[in-house]
Amino acid sequence: MKLVFATNNQNKVKEVQSLLPNHITILSLIDIGCEEDIPETQPTIEGNAIQKAQYVKKHYGYDCFADDTGLEVNALNGEPGVFSARYAGEQRNSDDNMNKLLNELQDKKDRSAHFKTVVALILNGEQHTFSGICKGTIIKEKKGEKGFGYDPIFMANGFEETFAQISLEEKNRVGHRGKAVQKLIDFLNTKK
Template sequence: MRLCFASNNKHKLEEIRNVVGGKIDIISLADIKCYEELPETRTTLEGNSLQKAEYVYDHFHVACFADDTGLEVDALNGAPGVYSARYAGEHRNSDDNIALLLQNLRNDTNRRAQFRTVITLVGLEAEPVFFEGIIRGEIIHDKKGISGFGYDPVFVPEGHSRTFAEMTLEEKNQLSHRAIAVKKLAEYLRNRTV
């Protein structure tokens, strides 16, 4: 089975291919010659992932899935949430986003947070199909590690002592929010083709 992953993020593409393995051929936007920025104008993770997947399906006529991920911090009432990538501005700089997050949490003792990913699959069924992955954890006070991307250097998943950025890709893929959602997608696709 061949599916397009509606993202220009090479890190996400690598993560997803790693989780799915060789069972499903995951092609990129570049493979279908889609070079434009996909729309993300909705106010929820579900809305954005659906909007991106439908855009690719409608314009390129290929079955695809898209994701949207947010870091939801308890003390910030779920922020930055759907605005995680542009928390510190439209330039989407991870270092700036982390700096603003740590500044906003400087006086909080509650550092609990979760990463939440929503994946939307379109083009295989009459209606879109949604998959969700959540990993709880906490925000530490300073960045640690050099792997991963986004907020990985300040997020320690529950039951662990290292940030996502201190883990290898393989370690992160055993427990990450995106890996949980992708495993649900892969299981759905396997069951569908049996």
């Protein structure tokens, strides 16, 4: 089975490919000649995932899946949420985003947060969604060199290291994207 993963983020492609069984091959947007930025104009994480999957299906004709992820911080009423990638501006710079978030939390006692991922799949003309949540805490300074996005400042509940300090395998096991992708895999395994 070949599916397009509607992302240009090679970190996400690597993370998801490591989770998929051998009978599923991922094609990236580059592989199908999609070089444009796919619109993400919906007010929810789920809406953006669906919008991206529908865009690829409509414009390129491939069965595909897309994800959208947001970091929702309780003390900030769920921000940055759907704007996580652009929290500090359209340049989508992870360091700028983390610095802004750490600044916003400077005087807050409650540093609890969770990552939420929604995967939208379009397969054989049907649409399905799968979600995953990982609860944790925003620490006060960046730690670790692995991962991407907010990983250096996010510590999952039950851990003493950030997502940027643990292995990809461990992150996939407990993380939001890993949980959502596992639901996707379980569903795809019924379609062999």
